[in-house]
Amino acid sequence: MTVQVNTELLGELKAFGAFDVSACFNCGNCSAACPVSADEVTFPRRIIRYGQIGDREHLLGSKELWLCYYCGECSETCPRQAEPGEFMASARRYAIASLDSTGISRLLYTSNLFTAFFMAGLTALLAVILLSTRGTMAVERPALFGFISAQAIHYVGTAAILIALIMMVVSVARLSRLFRRGSSSSDKQDETGGANVARRLTVAIGKVVADLATEKHHRSCTEEAQPWYRSRWFMHWTIMWGFIGLAAATTFDYLLLLVADKVPGQPVPLWHPIRLLGTVTGMLVLFGTLRALAARIRKPEKYSSHSLLSDWLFLALLLVATITGFAVEFAVYLPRGHAWSYVAFLVHVIVAIEVVLLFPFTKFAHAVYRPMALLMREMTRHKSLANS
Amino acid sequence: MSAGSSTGETVQQRLVFDALVVGGGIAGLQSAIELGDQGYKVLIVEKAPSIGGKMIGLSKVFPTLDCSSCICTPRMAAAAHHENVTIFTYSEVRRTERAGSRFQVEVVRKPRYVHEADCIGCRLCEYACPIHVEHEFEGNLGARKAIYVPFANAIPQLALVDLEHCVFCGLCEKACPTHAINFLQQPEEIAVEVGTIILATGYKMMSPERLKLYGGGRLRNVLTSLQVERLLAPHGPYGRVLRPSDGKAPSSIGYVQCAGSRDQSVGVSYCSRVCCMYAIKQAMLLSGSLPMVDITIYYMDIRAFGKGFEQFFQNAKAMGIEFVKAKVGRITEDENQNPVVRVEVMEQDGRVEERKHDMVVLSLGLLPGWDPSGVVPAEIAEDGFIRSADPLLAPARTTAEGIFVAGAAAGPKDIPDSIVEAGAAAMEAAIYLRRNGSSSNGDERAVNEQAAVVAQGRG
Numbered sequence: 001m002t003v004q005v006n007t008e009l010l011g012e013l014k015a016f017g018a019f020d021v022s023a024c025f026n027c028g029n030c031s032a033a034c035p036v037s038a039d040e041v042t043f044p045r046r047i048i049r050y051g052q053i054g055d056r057e058h059l060l061g062s063k064e065l066w067l068c069y070y071c072g073e074c075s076e077t078c079p080r081q082a083e084p085g086e087f088m089a090s091a092r093r094y095a096i097a098s099l100d101s102t103g104i105s106r107l108l109y110t111s112n113l114f115t116a117f118f119m120a121g122l123t124a125l126l127a128v129i130l131l132s133t134r135g136t137m138a139v140e141r142p143a144l145f146g147f148i149s150a151q152a153i154h155y156v157g158t159a160a161i162l163i164a165l166i167m168m169v170v171s172v173a174r175l176s177r178l179f180r181r182g183s184s185s186s187d188k189q190d191e192t193g194g195a196n197v198a199r200r201l202t203v204a205i206g207k208v209v210a211d212l213a214t215e216k217h218h219r220s221c222t223e224e225a226q227p228w229y230r231s232r233w234f235m236h237w238t239i240m241w242g243f244i245g246l247a248a249a250t251t252f253d254y255l256l257l258l259v260a261d262k263v264p265g266q267p268v269p270l271w272h273p274i275r276l277l278g279t280v281t282g283m284l285v286l287f288g289t290l291r292a293l294a295a296r297i298r299k300p301e302k303y304s305s306h307s308l309l310s311d312w313l314f315l316a317l318l319l320v321a322t323i324t325g326f327a328v329e330f331a332v333y334l335p336r337g338h339a340w341s342y343v344a345f346l347v348h349v350i351v352a353i354e355v356v357l358l359f360p361f362t363k364f365a366h367a368v369y370r371p372m373a374l375l376m377r378e379m380t381r382h383k384s385l386a387n388s
Numbered sequence: 389m390s391a392g393s394s395t396g397e398t399v400q401q402r403l404v405f406d407a408l409v410v411g412g413g414i415a416g417l418q419s420a421i422e423l424g425d426q427g428y429k430v431l432i433v434e435k436a437p438s439i440g441g442k443m444i445g446l447s448k449v450f451p452t453l454d455c456s457s458c459i460c461t462p463r464m465a466a467a468a469h470h471e472n473v474t475i476f477t478y479s480e481v482r483r484t485e486r487a488g489s490r491f492q493v494e495v496v497r498k499p500r501y502v503h504e505a506d507c508i509g510c511r512l513c514e515y516a517c518p519i520h521v522e523h524e525f526e527g528n529l530g531a532r533k534a535i536y537v538p539f540a541n542a543i544p545q546l547a548l549v550d551l552e553h554c555v556f557c558g559l560c561e562k563a564c565p566t567h568a569i570n571f572l573q574q575p576e577e578i579a580v581e582v583g584t585i586i587l588a589t590g591y592k593m594m595s596p597e598r599l600k601l602y603g604g605g606r607l608r609n610v611l612t613s614l615q616v617e618r619l620l621a622p623h624g625p626y627g628r629v630l631r632p633s634d635g636k637a638p639s640s641i642g643y644v645q646c647a648g649s650r651d652q653s654v655g656v657s658y659c660s661r662v663c664c665m666y667a668i669k670q671a672m673l674l675s676g677s678l679p680m681v682d683i684t685i686y687y688m689d690i691r692a693f694g695k696g697f698e699q700f701f702q703n704a705k706a707m708g709i710e711f712v713k714a715k716v717g718r719i720t721e722d723e724n725q726n727p728v729v730r731v732e733v734m735e736q737d738g739r740v741e742e743r744k745h746d747m748v749v750l751s752l753g754l755l756p757g758w759d760p761s762g763v764v765p766a767e768i769a770e771d772g773f774i775r776s777a778d779p780l781l782a783p784a785r786t787t788a789e790g791i792f793v794a795g796a797a798a799g800p801k802d803i804p805d806s807i808v809e810a811g812a813a814a815m816e817a818a819i820y821l822r823r824n825g826s827s828s829n830g831d832e833r834a835v836n837e838q839a840a841v842v843a844q845g846r847g
Contacts (some may be wrong), residue, residue, distance in 0.1 A: 027646075028687045028732035031740055032717025033601055040739045042732055079602055079651040079715070 005218035006054025006220060012100075013051055015110050016097070017090030017306055019083040021048050030074035030084040035212050035221050036067055041377060043067070044074055044084040047091060060095050061178035066366060066373035071221035071232075072301055086306055093308065096365050099171040105361040108310045116310050122357070123385025124352045126183070129156055139292035142337040144328065144345045150264035153349055160356045161241070168368055177374050208371055212240075240287035240367070246325075267332065279329065282322050289319040314362045317355050324348035397436035403429040403816055405474070406410045408493055408582040410481055411757075412459060413441020415795025416469045416588030418810035419817070421422055424472035425485055426818055429582060432467065433495055437478045438542035440464050441590055441823060445525060447620035450669040457621075464543045476545060479677075482577075484585070484764045489790060491579045494696070498575035501549035502535075506568035509545030509603050511537055513560035514571065522686040525624070527615030529632060530625030535560045535569075540623055553733040558662040583824065584712060584790050586816045587766060587774055588810065591796040594648030594656065596750055602647060602719045603727075608633040609730065610719055610748045612728050613666055629677050631747045633725040638746035639680055642729050643667045644716045645687040649753030656753050658771055661800040663751040664691045668704045684743070686731055694802065719748060762788035766791050774800045784813035790824075792816050 010022065024045075030168040031037045043064035050059040059065075068088045097106035107114040135147040211217060218233040228234055253273045256262045267273050293315050296307045317360045324344045331341030359365060409416045412434030420430045431437065443449075444464065446456035454462045467473050476497060478590050502513075525539045534553040537545055548787055549569070551558075559568045589845035596605035602795075604608050609631045612617075618624045631638050645667060651709040664687070669677035671683045690711065692701040702837035705711065721727050727748040732740050756772035765839040766786040769775040774793045784792045795806035 024690075026734075027715035028734060029717050030730035032715065032730045034717070034740075037732075037740050042738050042740050045732060045734075046738060073601070077653050077717070079653060081652045174651060275501040334845070 003053065003055045003058070006056065008095075009056055009059070010051055013094050015091055016093040017086055019086040019090060021051060021082045021087050023050065023080040024078075024082040024084070025080055027079060028076060029079055030158065032067075033073050033077050035071065035073065036069065036217055037064075041381075041382075044088050048087055049185050050083060050084070051087065051091065057178070058180060060098055060175075060350050061181050061378075063179060063373035063376040065092050065095055066370045067230075067331070067377065069218050069221050073221070088305070089141070092366065093310070093363070095369070096363065098364070099174050099369075100120065100167065100361055101170060102167070102361075103327075105365075106362055107349075108358075109308055112309045115313065116132060119313070119354075120353060123350055124157065125217075126353055127346065130346065136297075137236075137339055137342045138337045140336065142332050142334055142341060145264050145340065147342045147345060148349060157353055157356070160353045164359045168365070171360055171365065171371065172368060175372060177382040179365070179372070200265030200379060204375055207378050208374040211374060212371060232295075232301075238284040239292065242281045242288055243318075245277055246285065249278035249281065251259060254348070278325075282325055282329075284324075285318060286322045288328070289315050289322065293319065309363055314355075314358070314364050317351050317358070320350040321355060322346060324351065338361050339361070343365035397789045402579045402581070403431070404581045405429045406583045406821055407586060408433065408481075408491070408580065408584070409586045409588055410501065411441070411590055411794065411795075411797065412436075412439035412475060412477065413465075413588060413590045414443040414463060414814075415590070415797070415806040415810040416441070416586070417463050418807050419588060419794050419814040420473050421463070422465050422811055422814035423817060424467075424470045426814075427736065428472060428818065428821060430438060430470075430473045432473065433479050433481050433670055434477045435480050436538070437548050438538040438544070439467065439475060439499070439539075440476060440543065440612075440800045444541065445614065445621070446617045447622075447624075448669065448673060449698040450665045451694070453669065455622075455671070461541050461543075468543050475544075476578075477546075479550065480686045481763055482742045486765065486790075487581070489583070489820075491582050491585060491790070493582055493585075495580055497576040499569050499575055499691070500546065501569065501573050502547045502550065503568040503570055503573075505548055506546075506566040507546045508566060509537060509547070509560055510565065511547070511767060512563045512565060513547050515794045516559040516563035516581060518557065518559065519553050519555060521550060524727065525618075527612065527618045529615055529618060537824065561649075570703045576642050583821045584676070584792070585764060586729055586813045586817055587758075587760065587793055587797050588784070588813075589756075589760075589774075589797040590793040591754040591757045591800065594654070594752040594755055596647075596752065598654055598752070599647060601717060602644065602750060603721070607719060607721050607725070607727055607748075609638075609721070609746065610750060610816075613663070613670065613749055613751050614644065616670050616674075616749050617666075619707035622671065622678065625688065628696065629674060635680060636746065638676070640682045640745045640747075641674060641684075642716075642727070642745040643671065643673075643683065643685040643687075644719070644748060644752055645685060645751045646715065647752050648751040648755075649751075650688065651753075654841070656771075658756070658800070659691060659751040661691070662802050663753065665694070665802065666700055667699065667749070668692075668709070672707060675709065682710070686712050686714050686716050686729065688713070688715050694804070738841040754796060764788075764791060766793070771799070782816065784809055790820050792820075795814045801827045 026045060026049065028039065028045050028145055031042045037043050045065055047059060050062065063348060070085050070089055072085050072319060073355065074081045078084055093109050097109055128147050130152055133152045135149060135150040140148050213339055215233045215237050218236060257264065269340065298310065299305050324347045326342040331338065331344065405827065406428035407430045407763060409420045409430060409432045412432045417439060420432050423430045425656060440460055443456055443460045448454060449459065451458050468475060476495060478500060479495055479497045481493060483507055485492045495594060495633045513535045513554040514533045517535045519534035520531040521534055522528040523530045523532040535547055545765050550769050557578045593612060596602065596612060619626065621631045629637065645663060648654050648656055650657065667685055671685060674681055690701055693696045712733065714733055715726050716729045716731050718730040719727055722744065726744050726745050726746055728742050729748060730737060730740065759768060760766045760774065763786040774797050775787055776783045776793065776798055777787045783798065784794060786793050794810040795801055801809065
């Protein structure tokens with residue numbers, strides 16, 4: 001495939017982070033130092049090369065972008081101090097922005113002013129819709145759904161999930177097309193029967209799920225000697241599994257409404273399985289987000305040295321959602337209703353919906369792109385092994 | 389004369405020379421000999437217990453593959469026996485003050501705990517000493533005693549005591565036939581007046597401890613290039629090429645180029661100039677001593693820029709030495725202490741490979757050997773090497789008038805270039821002396837004869 005050199009791509013990428021890969025002399029130290037790069041899956045040097053020559057197609061179609069955890073070893077040992085790790089992070093931001101066809105993601109990453117107005121507008125809009133049901137703040141007992149009706153939350157939430165879902169489906173379709181074009185020709189030669197593909201796919205999915213569940217590769221990124229609960233993979237693990245747990249708790253609760261005729265807001269004991277799941281996973285998210293925010297503030301390692309507003313946004317929303325979530329949980333066990341609990345409830349609902357809505361537009365989208373890239377790696381690896 | 393070294397007290401002396409050469413490596417020796425040949429009185433101050441610098445420890449030199457000691461030892465002897473050259477080994481320059489066109493210099497002679505005038509270099513003390521210490525000269529691969537003559541062809545052949553490891557058992561004192569051992573010796577300050585100064589302070593190697601991803605100096609079969617020089621030297625620590633962990637003759641050796649050169653992450657952005665060539669040279673010599681060995685050189689660029697260097701490189705390739713264009717990112721070891729290097733091979737689709745060797749050699753970069761700040765009024769440049777006032781037209785001149793620089797003190801340099809520059813520095817120094825009225829037969833003659841006597845006693 002011929003590639004047209006495009007000198008403007010580097011400039012575009014620079015808007016998404018601080019780095020100077022024009023200093024890179026392609027020695028390959030970064031790829032060799034990287035604990036995740038292995039065999040024919042080589043990065044960051046290859047990806048930097050795509051950036052240098054302006055090969056946008058290959059850059060966006062590189063599964064390698066999503067395999068990097070940014071441990072920072074490449075940046076620390078780069079002989080030219082060209083910040084390969086930061087380049088990978090910036091390229092991921094660029095990819096998220098490029099996969100989103102609305103342009104909102106690009107603006108969130110590159111314009112702080114836009115982000116401020118966008119978030120303020122979205123929050124105001126959601127507040128107006130939710131408050132339009134004109135509920136009351138009952139004092140004699142906590143009645144949260146008397147303040148904002150369960151139906152309003154249901155409809156707004158469903159709309160947000162649908163919007164995010166449609167956006168993600170479009171982006172995923174684009175990314176899989178790019179992946180297929182980006183993968184080398186040798187990967188495509190192997191055209192065996194459908195049954196074989198299905199079997200390979202099953203094996204690959206199994207491996208990806210196992211990898212995600214245990215963060216096996218993330219843990220292979222070497223770190224300073226520190227206890228596991230202070231490590232970076234555990235921080236990420238708590239956010240990821242905490243979030244999945246919260247989503248599951250919400251889904252179960254909704255299913256219970258449908259199946260068991262449960263009334264919204266009906267008090268359940270603290271040891272109720274769904275409540276318990278929500279509490280435990282909420283604590284995981286709280287721990288993870290606080291650790292992540294602390295890392296971004298204190299910058300102890302390379303990976304946290306540059307943060308864009310959009311990176312802060314995601315963590316901040318998660319933190320606010322969890323804290324208000326716990327406030328609400330605490331409030332429902334109080335004998336009386338308090339004004340602060342109703343405000344916390346409103347904030348909690350708004351922020352939770354915003355987290356869902358922003359899914360395709362912020363770094364949160366990696367939760368879909370990364371497993372896709374892992375799957376891609378497993379599939380191509382399987383093929384090359386079968387061929388050899 | 390008695391220099392007071394046996395009385396244990398500091399004795400002030402005042403000596404006068406035309407030139408002071410700081411550093412007794414190959415560049416310093418060359419400068420001193422060339423000035424001495426013109427009739428100028430020269431003092432060499434060397435911090436190590438022997439002159440010869442780094443070169444005397446090398447096996448052979450590129451691109452001619454001549455024996456290094458066979459070239460260096462005659463130079464050392466020529467300087468040591470030169471009637472106009474005085475050598476203070478195991479000594480350091482502590483302070484310099486400008487006095488008109490001349491300099492007042494304070495030199496400190498470190499105590500050897502052996503009276504130099506009495507020591508005959510018989511080594512009976514060394515044989516008697518029960519303490520074994522890692523030998524710096526052998527790259528810590530061999531052992532020496534706590535009282536020792538620095539190495540076989542050291543000049544002067546005088547013993548010294550390593551007080552850090554000495555247990556004061558007194559066996560050496562009993563063994564010494566001339567009763568030269570004196571544990572009460574003190575450092576001795578000597579005031580010297582000189583007309584000019586040549587800095588030939590050389591280089592030191594990048595420390596492997598600073599290269600974290602290369603094992604930080606903890607992997608036993610990852611050697612430094614200077615250690616391999618010793619392995620290859622005819623009188624080296626093992627007498628043959630073995631790997632340190634288990635004494636196995638390596639059948640596969642990897643060379644890691646640019647280990648601490650052209651690497652801003654360790655603060656060295658320059659090319660060290662000699663590593664490509666010494667790695668190729670060592671690879672050739674290793675192929676000679678281990679006929680079945682496979683050698684791979686991992687490099688970023690091969691810089692074979694000097695006369696005869698490119699042919700040397702082509703010869704190495706023709707000999708079957710493998711050159712892989714890749715910067716090594718990581719070195720680990722397997723359960724048998726075989727080093728494993730991790731590289732990105734860029735040919736075709738490219739892949740990250742882990743290659744196992746029996747032994748890996750780090751082609752370490754060159755760092756400045758000495759910082760003159762506060763001691764000699766010469767400036768250093770951003771890279772830490774001594775700054776040349778005019779790198780194009782007068783590379784041997786420093787920014788301080790009357791002070792010149794030779795060899796690797798001004799920047800990484802191979803032996804031929806160092807010798808050429810040493811000659812240039814000697815010439816610049818001679819011009820400076822003549823311009824400032826120092827003739828080569830000045831009235832200091834009498835004083836210097838006295839110094840020559842002092843130096844003879846000490847070597």
